[in-house]
Amino acid sequence: MNYKHIANLISNAKRITVITGAGISTVSGIPDFRGKIGIYTTGEYDPYKTFDIDYFKQDPSYFQRFAKGFVEILEKAKPSGMHKFIAMLELEGKLEAVITQNIDGLHKKAGNSKIYTVHGTIEQGHCLECHKAYTFKEMKSIYLNDRSPFCNVCGGGIKPDVVFFGEQVMFIKESINAVRNCDLLLICGTSLQVAPVSNFPYYVKPDVGIIVINMGDVMIDNRNVIRINDELEKAAAILFKEVFNEDISD
Numbered sequence: 001m002n003y004k005h006i007a008n009l010i011s012n013a014k015r016i017t018v019i020t021g022a023g024i025s026t027v028s029g030i031p032d033f034r035g036k037i038g039i040y041t042t043g044e045y046d047p048y049k050t051f052d053i054d055y056f057k058q059d060p061s062y063f064q065r066f067a068k069g070f071v072e073i074l075e076k077a078k079p080s081g082m083h084k085f086i087a088m089l090e091l092e093g094k095l096e097a098v099i100t101q102n103i104d105g106l107h108k109k110a111g112n113s114k115i116y117t118v119h120g121t122i123e124q125g126h127c128l129e130c131h132k133a134y135t136f137k138e139m140k141s142i143y144l145n146d147r148s149p150f151c152n153v154c155g156g157g158i159k160p161d162v163v164f165f166g167e168q169v170m171f172i173k174e175s176i177n178a179v180r181n182c183d184l185l186l187i188c189g190t191s192l193q194v195a196p197v198s199n200f201p202y203y204v205k206p207d208v209g210i211i212v213i214n215m216g217d218v219m220i221d222n223r224n225v226i227r228i229n230d231e232l233e234k235a236a237a238i239l240f241k242e243v244f245n246e247d248i249s250d
């Protein structure tokens with residue numbers, strides 16, 4: 001019932017902005033940092049030593065250890081059904097932008113190009129001193145330990161373009177504009193508990209509808225919200241069928 005209604009809204013929309021979080025990538029094998037097997041929960045990695053920028057500058061080995069495991073998972077990860085659905089929205093010319101809290105690069109892998117990675121991405125890096133850019137291939141060889149984590153030009157430390165604690169979040173202005181300009185806001189796989197993304201929905205125009213697809217509670221207070229509390233893969237399969245008349249279940 002609800003799905004037919006939201007499929008209609010999506011079909012009729014022309015400038016959809018999508019906000020995504022960890023829930024969209026768990027089925028791709030990426031652990032939710034805050035979920036049951038996430039690094040904030042299991043204690044396998046100390047989040048402070050792993051993601052604090054000042055600590056990283058003193059001793060990058062904690063991050064390196066995390067990144068090695070993360071990159072090994074990423075190598076095998078494939079975009080989920082919901083990633084593919086969002087890529088299809090762009091392909092069909094219906095997408096304003098994707099705003100994601102994820103650092104896994106899976107939206108790009110799925111085929112999206114209009115992506116605002118507010119927490120950065122693990123797929124590239126920069127020298128902290130001379131700002132030389134490093135590709136994912138180079139970053140991978142650092143994480144997998146066959147290459148030194150120091151810049152080959154100036155000897156400075158190389159940091160991935162992931163937003164650490166103590167660093168500025170990226171693409172705030174662009175994200176807020178994408179929310180202001182959209183004619184439908186679709187929020188997938190996030191409980192909206194982490195700022196600044198949790199504030200973005202408040203920038204929609206008053207008459208713009210908001211669809212939230214997530215398993216579990218979502219911190220949002222808006223008169224125009226339609227909630228789907230369901231598995232994202234199930235939602236993606238239904239929406240593919242309803243909006244694009246495509247079957248992705250096999």
Ligand SMILES: [Zn+2]
Nearest residue numbers: 127130151154
């Ligand atoms: Zn350098």
